[in-house]
Amino acid sequence: MTSSSLARIVEIVAVVHPDILLGPIQPELIRNEVLADLLEDTARRSPDQIALIFADRCVTYKELNQAADRAASALIDAGVKPGQIVGLWLPRGIDLLIMQAAIAKAGAAWLPLDADTPVERIAVCLEDASAPGIVTCALFSSRLENLGRHLWTIENLLTPLETPLQSRTGLLSTHPAYVIYTSGSTGKPKGIEITQGGICHFLRSENAVLGVRGSDRVYQGFSVAFDMSFEEIWISYLVGATLWIAPKELASDPEALPLALAANGVTVLHAVPTLLALFNQDIPSLRLINLGGEMCPEALVNRWAKPGLQIFNTYGPTEATVSASLAALRANEPVTIGSPLPNYGMLIIHPATENGLTLMPRGDTGELCITGPGVAAGYLGRPDLTAEKFLVNPWSSGAHDGRLYRTGDLARIDTDGRVQCLGRTDDQVKIRGFRVELGEIEEVLARQPGVGTVAVILRNDDGIDQLIAFIVPENGATIATGTLRAALGKLLPPYMVPGFFELMSEMPRLTSGKIDRKALKIRPLTVSPVGTASVGSDTAETVAE
Structure with a gap:
């Protein structure tokens, strides 16, 4: 389908269903590509550009790509194939990002785990994902010996190759790129499977609005187990920007971090509003702040807004691939979640909908649904839950929005086309x-x-x-x-x-x-026993890290 014909179909849908809010239609952002393509293209285009900075270590795009190639070749030699899910459990730093890229270049999907994730939870997630193994390091590997899965350490994966470099084969844009595990209401975490094509489209779609560029220095502070890290890491890879990675102790220090961001010339900051609210000083080098993951207070925008600094608020559940909407924020204006990113759509259905979907008009409150190429494949191994939350879109304008995701968020679409998020329909x-x-x-x-x-x-x-x-x-x-x-x-x-x-x-x-x-x-909290129970001590046993 040509760009003009798709735009015409969308135009017809907008007239017939004016209550559906559509983002700009940009078919050129929907490509048959995979994550590894993006990194490899930038490495060819800008091999000497600095890709990663961590403490005193700098890595160019050429060096990042070559190191990831070595590790990917070793994974392929070990039998890792497209469609498989491989665990990723490492301390933050350059080696973590090299291994993430290596899994992508091997054609597999990664299952990211925080460095402080309990081993019991790691075991549950790997079992649920049928992961053949996990990429880790010698420091962590002794804690994983009883998992019954292959352990690949960075020390082994990065050793010089004695065999020819292996390349991925058979990888499609429909294969999984990563799986994020989120909390589950049944007591068991649930895995959300995001496709290669879905995440590649998101990176292009969001950056069509954000405008991160190759000359930027981007702060990398999110855990790779949190999908907002894609905005930091892979949008930077897409355009050839430099990632400045903060060590753990600095990333968790709201007084020292803004000083370090300013001293290192960071121009782009992706953050949750809670972190930004803790900063007690300006960061003159910043030109762009992208907030997300939480409700953003208007007072925070008023505090940070100034000429030359763009501030955005993004919204989107993991099931819609990182973010689905974006708002440009300005001082003394209401904070909303904005309007859909290019090729995304938003609509409100009656929250009690069970047998069929009831579209609600602009201004009415109901359950927010998302359409577009970023809608996830579903929940890994959970067909019942997938069928409940991922539905055929009866108002589809084409293949790119054939499915919708029920977010569970209460919202309304205002007459000006901005979306107000109003809470949850559940716990x-x-x-x-x-x-x-x-x-x-x-x-x-x-x-x-x-x-x-x-x-x-x-x-x-x-x-x-x-x-x-x-x-x-x-x-x-x-x-x-x-x-x-x-x-x-x-x-x-x-x-x-x-x-x-x-x-x-x-x-x-x-x-x-x-x-x-x-x-x-x-209810006021107490620090003394209630009834016959002994409270025990809530005093910290160790200094916070």
């Missing part, structure tokens, strides 16, 4: 940009000795979002919160471990018998 929350199903934390807590009734909420105390677990001990059992914290730390990633455990004699209830979560959100 899912976001903390530090990560999506968390409170039910998963509750399920893990309920399995711990002495725990009776439990409810976990996210609330804001003194301007800080934190997870709080309210617990009624079973039959007057004595519970030490330090023991609970340690137990959860072995099963859940750190961002899912509640910051406070509040023990109670009884749980507030509604007349229906359900837990009154609104009452818990305003």
Whole structure:
């Protein structure tokens, strides 16, 4: 289909269904390509451009590409094939990004895991993804020996090759590029499978609006297990920009980080609003700030807006491939999630829709749905959940928007074509940009000795979002919160471990018998025993890293 004919079809759909909000139609952004193509094209075009900076080490695009080629060849020799999913568990730094690129160049998909992810959770994710193995390092490998899967260490993968360089074969844009695991309401994390073509389209689509360029120095601070890292890493690879990678201790220090960003001439910052709000000084070198992952307060925009600095707010669940909409933010204007990126679409359906979709008019509140080439393949090994959330789009204008994703977010499309996000239809929350199903934390807590009734909420105390677990001990059992914290730390990633455990004699209830979560959100916290339970100490045992 030609660009003009596709545009004409979209124009007809917009007239027939004016309540559907469509982004600019740019078919040239939808290409038959894979992630490795983007890196290889830039390495050919700008081989001597600095790609990565970490501490005193700099790597050019040519060096990044060659190192990734060596590791990819070793993975191919070991039997890694397109369509397979390979674990990725390394400390942050240049070697992590080389290995990420190597998995892409081998044709496989990566399953990224934070460096502090519990081994038990790693095992669950690898098993669920049927991963043949995991790329790691000698420092971590001893903790993985009982997984029963192949361990590839960077030390071995980066050794000089004694055999001819192996190249990927048979890789298609429909093959998976990566799998992100998010919290699951059933107590088990769920894997979201993103295709090669889907992520490549997103990179081109978002950057058609953001305008990151080869002369930029981009801060790389997100975990590779958080898909906003694609905006940092792979948009930079697309255009040949330089990534400045902050060490862990600096990335988590809101006082030292802005000083370092300014000193290193960083021009592009992708961040969650919570991080930006903690910065206590200006960063003169910045020309672009891209916010996402959380609600953005208007006061934050007012504080940072100035001539010469572009500020954007992006929105999108992992299931729609990183982001689906974008708003240019200005001082003293309402903060919205904007309008769809090129080739994406947004629409509102009645939240009680079960048998058929009911399209709602502009201005009405309902469940936000997303269409476009970025809609994910679905949930790995979860056909029932995939069928529930990924549906045939009855208002499709062509192959690029044939499916839609039900986000579970309440929203409305204003008459000016901007989307207002208004909360959730379920118990899912976001903390530090990560999506968390409170039910998963509750399920893990309920399995711990002495725990009776439990409810976990996210609330804001003194301007800080934190997870709080309210617990009624079973039959007057004595519970030490330090023991609970340690137990959860072995099963859940750190961002899912509640910051406070509040023990109670009884749980507030509604007349229906359900837990009154609104009452818990305003209940004062205590530091002393409640009823017959022993609170234990909530004092940190180690200095925060």
